[in-house]
Amino acid sequence: MLLNTMIELKKLHGLSYKDISERSGVSIGTVQKVFGGITSPRAKTLDELSKAFVGLELPNMVAEQTMYSSGTSAIKNNDSSVNPFEKWIPGKQNGDYTIKDYESLPEDVRAELIDGKLFKMEAPSNIHQTIILELALQLKTVIKKRKGSCKVFISPSDVELDEDEPTIVQPDLYIVCNKDMSKDSKRTHGAPDFVAEVVSLSTRIKDKRLKHFKYANAGVREYWIIDPYHESITTYNFEDDDIVSIYSFDDVVPLAIYNGTIKVDFSEIKSELLGTFGTLS
Structure with a gap:
């Protein structure tokens, strides 16, 4: 279960830090740090914390x-x-x-x-497309300025994650650093280095569960889930023990595949959305 979901369930069902600690077996100190945004939990800790929310559901x-x-x-x-x-x-x-x-x-x-x-797949909204285009613009600009070899792709673009499995996905945005993977003009073959998905009401479960699992097991190095409904960006660093970090649309978010030297300013994306649509979702 994702931390964002646990936070919502905590509010909805009125659970205290003590309640979560007793139900999950995680120390109350760790619970306070995780839910207070002081520390980013590892995958194992998230799994343990999720035990506190078994049987609890959000309305949707x-x-x-x-x-x-x-x-x-x-x-x-x-x-x-x-x-x-x-x-x-x-x-x-x-x-x-x-x-x-x-x-x-x-x-x-x-x-x-x-x-x-x-x-x-349904046609994406204008807000969805604006987020992806602004994200791609920031990434492509800085990569090109550094004369980097990695390429930025946006949907619709086919990715055959594993040639041994019947799986072809269309990530909203992905980065490929191995030139051989994108030589085929028809589609990319193999796991991208970086993938970002903007969730919608119809893709939330698929993006947060199924595709998260597929990306992690295929060899994607870093995965971002951008949620305009909750104004959050959840990042997964699959190379470093599945470290999870959560950011807001006011934050500057670093890319782990570049060791944090390349960052995305989501306040600029937020400003573009509010200036154009008056809302983030």
């Missing part, structure tokens, strides 16, 4: 989990028996699809293939 968690289990974020009625890909790929269950099946979809149908399951 059940609907999101049902939507996720259906195999597509586009199924609004949460009916897992409905397969929107049947009309293009008849005779298969969603979970048995191959890369060849994925490639047979019409060009105007945007989807991701994860472990043989197709997830239909």
